[in-house]
Amino acid sequence: MLMEVLGSALLGLALSAAAVRVLAPRLPSRRLVLASGVLGALFGAYLTHFALGPGHYTLMATFVGAVLVSAVVLSLLLRPARGARRRPHRTPFSLPSRG
Secondary structure, three states, X not given: OHHHHHHHHHHHHHHHHHHHHHOHHHOOOHHHHHXXXXXXXXXXXXXXXXXXXXXXXXXXXXXXXXXXXXXXXXXXXXXXOOOOOOOOOOXXXXXXXXX
16 A cells, blocks of 8 residues: 555655656646655545455556546646637627628
């Protein structure tokens, strides 16, 4: 159990550090991202361990669940890119409104 907690926390920290390094302009503060990655991984490990049940102790499955939930939590922190602004979409063959 201790190995699951420590391993999941380290995986979440590594994933969030990689996200900060690659996607820094699109993420909020570094401390928030690192904390969210670790907490997401710990919750993912708990959720996976709970879902597998007492008879199915697999360390690798717990780590996979931790990384997946941590990635989902980190993806929720992403903001849209600044240069990707589109013009409003008009349907083809539409007539301008008068008013």
